[in-house]
Amino acid sequence: MNYTALNLDLQGVVRKVYEDLLYRSTFMNFLNPSYLGEIRSTGTPMIEVIKTKPVAIANAVGATPIAPTLATYDSVKIDLTELDKHYSVAVDPRVQNIAQAIESQIAQEDAAIANAIDTYGYGKLTAATQSYTLTADPIADINNLKATLFNNNAYDRYKLGLEATQYGKLVSGMTSLLKFETLAGVEGVDRGTVARAYGVDIFPIASATLTTGDKGFFTNEEAVAGDMYFSNFNQFSEYPGLPGMFVIEGRAMFGAEIVRDEAIIKLV
Numbered sequence: 235m236n237y238t239a240l241n242l243d244l245q246g247v248v249r250k251v252y253e254d255l256l257y258r259s260t261f262m263n264f265l266n267p268s269y270l271g272e273i274r275s276t277g278t279p280m281i282e283v284i285k286t287k288p289v290a291i292a293n294a295v296g297a298t299p300i301a302p303t304l305a306t307y308d309s310v311k312i313d314l315t316e317l318d319k320h321y322s323v324a325v326d327p328r329v330q331n332i333a334q335a336i337e338s339q340i341a342q343e344d345a346a347i348a349n350a351i352d353t354y355g356y357g358k359l360t361a362a363t364q365s366y367t368l369t370a371d372p373i374a375d376i377n378n379l380k381a382t383l384f385n386n387n388a389y390d391r392y393k394l395g396l397e398a399t400q401y402g403k404l405v406s407g408m409t410s411l412l413k414f415e416t417l418a419g420v421e422g423v424d425r426g427t428v429a430r431a432y433g434v435d436i437f438p439i440a441s442a443t444l445t446t447g448d449k450g451f452f453t454n455e456e457a458v459a460g461d462m463y464f465s466n467f468n469q470f471s472e473y474p475g476l477p478g479m480f481v482i483e484g485r486a487m488f489g490a491e492i493v494r495d496e497a498i499i500k501l502v
Contacts, residue, residue, distance in 0.1 A: 244469050247482060251321070251344060255462060255486070258348035260439045261355030264393055265490075266455040270462070279314035279463040279487050285494075314463050314489035317354045319347050321467075322483040324476050332480060340482070347486055352443040355460065355490045359451050362492040363500035368400065368449055372407040376432055379452040379499060388454040388497040394436040396450035396501070401438035408432065449501040457497040460490035 256262050256270070269283065287306045323339035325332060366382070368375055380392055396404060430436060439450055467484030492498065 244467065247340070247469070248464055248467050248484075251340060251486075252462065252464070254341070254344040255348050255351065258344055259351045259355075260395060260437060260443075261352045261490070262460075263395060263435070263437050264355070264359075264451070264453060264455065264458045265460045266458070269459045279465065279489070281312050281314065281459070281461045281489070283310045283312065283459040283491070283493055285309065310459060310491050310493055312459055312461065312489040312491040314461060314487045316490075317351065317488040319350055319486045319488075320483075321347065321464075321486050322481065324473065324479045324481045327478060327480055336480065336482070349440065349443060351462075351488050352440065354488065355458075356439070356443055356448075356451070357445070358490045358492065359453075359458070359498060360445055360448065360500060362495035363451065363498045364496075365502050366452070366499045367502055372404045373432070376434055380434070382499060383452070383454060383497050386494075386496045388457065388494070391454045391456070392434045392452070393455060394434050394450065394452045395439045396436065397444055397448070398438045398441050400449045400501075401436070404436065447502055451498060451500055453498040457492065457494040458490065459493045460488065463487045 262270075269281065271281065285308045287308055289305065290303050292303065321343060323336065323343055325335045325339060329335045366379065376394070379394065383392060444450070463486070465485050465487065468482075470481045470483070471478075473479055473481035473483075
């Protein structure tokens with residue numbers, strides 16, 4: 235059975251689910267887009283991230299020549315079966331609008347899986363971070379966070395994920411501080427994007443996905459690697475135990491690894 239008549243062909247469904255998970259998962263905001271590959275349905279779900287090791291610098295003393303040093307590399311292999319979630323939706327064909335019912339079921343399933351990805355992903359971050367305490371001064375906090383990562387050789391593309399209530403407080407604080415003082419602040423307030431007005435991509439994290447006491451994480455996108463795969467994604471007009479039902483089933487697998495733990499700050 236295919237869903238061509240419903241405009242829900244299998245490839246379209248898988249791609250939509252993939253995009254929905256990227257949109258709904260706040261952990262995905264931390265990932266480097268270059269690590270997010272195409273949807274794959276065959277082969278062993280494994281990605282390998284190649285990292286350059288620090289280069290040794292030779293100092294010339296007097297007439298002593300500088301000895302060239304070959305660039306060396308290290309790699310991190312990420313097993314994408316670490317988080318394996320079963321994906322299935324079933325819709326009774328007697329409903330008035332089957333396509334809309336399937337869309338609704340998919341949206342609910344996506345939300346649940348995205349929450350699982352976030353819980354898993356932030357759990358991975360917690361194990362490899364340094365602590366940093368937020369203060370009542372949001373601008374000073376952001377400056378200190380940026381300086382800390384700058385000193386750890388992360389110079390741009392800073393990202394700050396904050397627990398939902400902390401995010402609200404930060405945006406409110408930045409609004410009052412920036413609105414009439416900087417062009418970025420005025421534009422940020424006017425466009426509703428004040429959280430990005432200070433050179434950092436800031437977004438809220440659902441409270442339930444963070445460990446108790448954690449307020450969030452500050453990092454840059456090169457500090458975390460991850461990818462998402464689907465395998466065994468099938469569609470049926472009749473399914474064992476659910477005769478006559480429209481059923482979509484599959485498995486979503488996700489893996490995450492810290493590439494540069496020195497460039498991630500855990501906020502408490």
